[in-house]
Amino acid sequence: MNAVSTELATYNFAYLDEQTKRMIRRAILKAIAIPGYQVPFASREMPMPYGWGTGGVQVTAAILGPDDVLKVIDQGADDTTNAVSIRAFFKKVANMAVTTKTGEATIIQTRHRIPEEKLTAGQTLVYQVPIPEPLRFLEPRETETRKMHALEEYGLMHVKLYEDIARNGHIATTYAYPVKVEGRYVMDPSPTPKFDNPKMHMSEALQLFGAGREKRIYAVPPYTEVVSLDFEDHPFEIQTFDKPCALCGAENVYLDEVVLDDKGGRMFVCSDTDHCEDRRDHGHCGTMLAYDKETAR
Amino acid sequence: MTDAPLLKVRDVSKFYGARIGCRNVSFELWPGEVLAIVGESGSGKTTLLNCLATRLMPTSGTIEYRMRDGQMRDLAHMGEAERRFLMRTDWGFVHQNPADGLRMAVSAGANVGERLMAVGQRHYGNIRATAGDWLRRVEIEVDRIDDQPRAFSGGMRQRLQIARNLVTSPRLVFMDEPTGGLDVSVQARLLDLVRNLVHDLGLSAIIVTHDLAVARLLSHRMMVMKDGQVIEQGLTDRVLDDPREAYTQLLVSSILQV
Ligand SMILES: Nc1ncnc2c1ncn2[C@@H]1O[C@H](COP(=O)(O)OP(=O)(O)O)[C@@H](O)[C@H]1O
Ligand SMILES: [Mg+2]
Ligand SMILES: [Zn+2]
Numbered sequence: 001m002n003a004v005s006t007e008l009a010t011y012n013f014a015y016l017d018e019q020t021k022r023m024i025r026r027a028i029l030k031a032i033a034i035p036g037y038q039v040p041f042a043s044r045e046m047p048m049p050y051g052w053g054t055g056g057v058q059v060t061a062a063i064l065g066p067d068d069v070l071k072v073i074d075q076g077a078d079d080t081t082n083a084v085s086i087r088a089f090f091k092k093v094a095n096m097a098v099t100t101k102t103g104e105a106t107i108i109q110t111r112h113r114i115p116e117e118k119l120t121a122g123q124t125l126v127y128q129v130p131i132p133e134p135l136r137f138l139e140p141r142e143t144e145t146r147k148m149h150a151l152e153e154y155g156l157m158h159v160k161l162y163e164d165i166a167r168n169g170h171i172a173t174t175y176a177y178p179v180k181v182e183g184r185y186v187m188d189p190s191p192t193p194k195f196d197n198p199k200m201h202m203s204e205a206l207q208l209f210g211a212g213r214e215k216r217i218y219a220v221p222p223y224t225e226v227v228s229l230d231f232e233d234h235p236f237e238i239q240t241f242d243k244p245c246a247l248c249g250a251e252n253v254y255l256d257e258v259v260l261d262d263k264g265g266r267m268f269v270c271s272d273t274d275h276c277e278d279r280r281d282h283g284h285c286g287t288m289l290a291y292d293k294e295t296a297r
Numbered sequence: 298m299t300d301a302p303l304l305k306v307r308d309v310s311k312f313y314g315a316r317i318g319c320r321n322v323s324f325e326l327w328p329g330e331v332l333a334i335v336g337e338s339g340s341g342k343t344t345l346l347n348c349l350a351t352r353l354m355p356t357s358g359t360i361e362y363r364m365r366d367g368q369m370r371d372l373a374h375m376g377e378a379e380r381r382f383l384m385r386t387d388w389g390f391v392h393q394n395p396a397d398g399l400r401m402a403v404s405a406g407a408n409v410g411e412r413l414m415a416v417g418q419r420h421y422g423n424i425r426a427t428a429g430d431w432l433r434r435v436e437i438e439v440d441r442i443d444d445q446p447r448a449f450s451g452g453m454r455q456r457l458q459i460a461r462n463l464v465t466s467p468r469l470v471f472m473d474e475p476t477g478g479l480d481v482s483v484q485a486r487l488l489d490l491v492r493n494l495v496h497d498l499g500l501s502a503i504i505v506t507h508d509l510a511v512a513r514l515l516s517h518r519m520m521v522m523k524d525g526q527v528i529e530q531g532l533t534d535r536v537l538d539d540p541r542e543a544y545t546q547l548l549v550s551s552i553l554q555v
Contacts (some may be wrong), residue, residue, distance in 0.1 A: 138400065151378045155415025159400070162407045162414065165421050166443050231421040 014061040015093040020044055024062035024217070028208060031219035036181030037149070038132050043215040048089070052082060053111055053128030055210030059217060060090065060109050060126050063208070069097045071105035076113035076254070076271035083111075100274050112175075114196040116253050116275040119205035121222065127190045129211040132218065134178045134188040154186045157229055171234055180227045181220060189226075195238045195254045200226040245270045246288035248279035301363060303328050303469060303501050304349070309358030311344050317525040318344035322358070324520060324530065328468070331495055331502045333512035333533065335548070336522035342505040343473055345522070349503060350390055350471045351380055365468075385412050389462030389470035393477040395454035398461070399446050405432060405457055406442040412465045431460040435490060452483040456490065463494065470495075472504045476511060488514050509549065513537055521545050 012018060020042075027041035046054040060070070070090055074083040078100040086109060087098050099105050102115040109126040119125060135145040138156050148156065157178050164172045177194035181187050189200060190209060200207060200220060207220040220226060230236040244251045246267035253275065255268040267288050270276035280289070304326040311318035319341035326332055334342045347353035349360060351372050360372045365387065372380065384390070392398040399408055409428035410418075418424050429439045435456035437449075446454050455475065462470060475491065476484040492515055495502055504515055512519050512533055520530040521542065529542045540546045 138403065147377075151381060153381065153415065155411055158414035158419070159403060159407045159411050162410055162421060162424065163403055166404055166406055166425070230419075232419050233422050 011093055013066075013094055014064045014090070015046075016044065016058065016061045021062045024058055027217045028059065028062065028219065031208070031217050032206070032221050034185070035220055035224050036179075036185030036187040036218060038216040038218045040215055041217050043212050046212070048085070050213040051130075053086065053109070053210075054212030055214075055217070056109050056111070056126050056128030056212075057086060057089070057210075058212060059208050059210035060107060061093075063124065063126075064090070064094055064096065064107065066094070066096060068106045069099050069104055071099050071102060071108045071274075072110075073108065073113060073115070073272075073274075074111045075256070076115075077273045079273065101278070102272075102274055110192075112191055112193075113254070113271060114192060114199045116250075116270070116272045117278075119199075119203055121204040123205040125203075125205050125207045127192075127207065127209045129188070129190040129209045129216070130213070131176075132188055132209065132211040132214050132216040134176075134186050149185060152184070154180075157186050158231070161229060161231065161234075165231070165234055171230065171236070174239065177236075178229050180229060182225050183227075186229070187218060187220075187226075193239060193254055194228065194236075197226070197228045197236070198238065202226075241268060243268060244286060245276060245279075246286040248276045248284045248289075249286040250276070250279055250284070301328075301367075302326060303330075303363050305359075305361040305369065306349065307359045307361075309345070309348055309355045309360060311341075311348050311353060312356045317341070318353075319348070319522070319525045322520075322527050324527070326469075326501055326503065328501055329499050330518060331500075331504065331516045333516035333519040334503065334505045334522060335507065335509060335512050335519055337507060337548070340522040341525035342507075342522055344525070346471055346473055346503060346505045350388065351384065352390070362469075385415055386465045387467050387469065389459075389467045391455075391458055391462055391470065391472040391475050393474040395446065395451070395458045398458045399454060401447050402445060404443045404445055405437065405449075408446065408457060408461045409464050411461065416465065427464060428460075431464050432457075434463075434494070435460040436486075450483075451479050452487060455479065455487055459491065459494070463498065463500075466498070468501060470500055470502045472502060474506055475504065476506075476508070491515060509537060521548065 024041055027039045031039045044058060046057055048054060072083040072087040074080040090096060091098055102117040107124050111128040133145055135148055135156055137160055139145050161171050174194055175191045176188050177197055179187050179189055179197060189197060202223055204222050206222055209218045228236040241255045245255060247269050250270055254271045256271040257266055258269055259266050302325040306322060306324050309322045310320045322345055336342050348355045361369045362372055363369050406425055406428040409431050410424040413424050429442055432439050432442060437453055437456055446457055476487050506512055516533045519533045519536050520527045523544050529536060529545045537549055540549050
């Protein structure tokens, strides 16, 4: 651990050298100029394995300034190993302010969720992307998928949804649900639940996507149209939940199942831990908390 | 048949480096006409077909196609987007090996429906109904609609490939040895099917085959190729019954001996 910290200490602000940051910023600018288009970039080795979001980390490193406030979430939570490590990494290499509060953050790096709290102008959401190519599922040839994007040949995306309905009776894709950006490029929103797709549409915040292993960056600038693909007779729908959050009573949020005991006890709680805590701090209370208070009395 | 050709081919040559693929081929194809390109292996049939279908760029020569609006267009001067659109709407291409023309990992229904979705159809129920109709037309049980072609026999795969191509009502279909990989009994059924479809739909077709019996059964007119060049062409019955070139006579007599 000591060896690592002294090693890191010799690196530039935010770990990457200025040359690399400039290269990544150019890719980001191009991505912003062509919403939804995957811009190739020379992805660098980062001091963490690929599955840890090296694409997102490089994007964040390239856009960070000393005054930024960083929040990192994984599956909506600030306290998972992945989120804690990335936050600690930036604290160390950029000596910057970090937070778990969505409203306080200027940059939010995420894996798998968009915060429940509405993002506002000036905020940037950085997604960690494992596989950026939405057409990869049916067309493994990179030359061909590039041509399809260039010529706007997206029939294949609907073939995938068709297969979904043929097999399951409905569109069973729940994560990485494909979207069309600004009426032009079809984009994979990374493995976020489709529940979050509507939040991407006309968002006030800048959304940046980094895929480290696949060396691609793409973007959705603020106030951009993001439409989920569907069929007329099978329209896009987000997941719904029968009950509100067991801890804070929130409705219309994305819930995770939590197993309570080995007798089948379970509850559904906000996947966005900051949102849940904030609601509880403001006096909101779900059935499980109410029950706890009762028994404590 | 109307009074204007659908395809006009002038002096088309294709060289692979110094090697000749095909040389100085000229002909016209008329609406509703089926043309067979015959010749022994290596004579340049596939090369010519691929040039016509814009899958290969000819070294020289011109190929013009009459668009639905009646305009004659030089294919080499068409943009890639428009050419690819033409290929998946107004044209069909049936490969000898069905795996080259099908998506083996998606259902039969999606294979047939893909072109419809590519041209913007967005109603699942309608796409599925049309796919079902086409499966019926190519004699595949409709209850196989959700099966992948992996589970199909060679003959079924080839019929599925044909359905996938015809679903957008193309006017011109290219076929490269469509019965090539099939058992003789299966070949007969497929030829029958192709003949009926071509007739019922009024399709124009260019069919490459080394099998003169296929040419006899399907085509109105045929071209005989040797060493990359067309050495004889004419109405199919005339060429087969009264071949003028010595080489064609040899081909015809050898098939008669088989
Ligand atoms: N990709 C290629 N590269 C080099 N030579 C080729 C290629 N394809 C075909 N040829 C050559 O062109 C000639 C015509 O081949 P082809 O068009 O495949 O004939 P056919 O379909 O009648 O069997 C042959 O001599 C063949 O070896
Ligand atoms: Mg051939
Ligand atoms: Zn909650």
